[in-house]
Amino acid sequence: MTDDGTLKAAHAEIRRERVPSWKQKYMKEHDVPFAPEPTDEDLNWPEPMVSVTWEHSYITMTLDAYDKLKAKDKKLFNKLGGMY
Numbered sequence: 001m002t003d004d005g006t007l008k009a010a011h012a013e014i015r016r017e018r019v020p021s022w023k024q025k026y027m028k029e030h031d032v033p034f035a036p037e038p039t040d041e042d043l044n045w046p047e048p049m050v051s052v053t054w055e056h057s058y059i060t061m062t063l064d065a066y067d068k069l070k071a072k073d074k075k076l077f078n079k080l081g082g083m084y
Helices: 002-030 063-068 071-080
Strands: 051-053 057-063
Touching: 002 057, 002 071, 051 071, 057 063
Parallel strands: none
Antiparallel strands: 051 057
């Protein structure tokens, strides 16, 4: 399980990466010299995820990445998660 501090750090990093480009896009689309602070939803956070968890570890990927997997890789991921 991930602790709260790790999640907060990940959230801050995602905002640092996504906010500048979101604001640029907003200003261009609305033809304004400033942009409001985006919501987490504006930044696509949290992204829809699929996860497999074991006693001491886990693997997580976005649904977008999962959708791009080949059928055999999806089957393996699902098997790891006990879905087969």
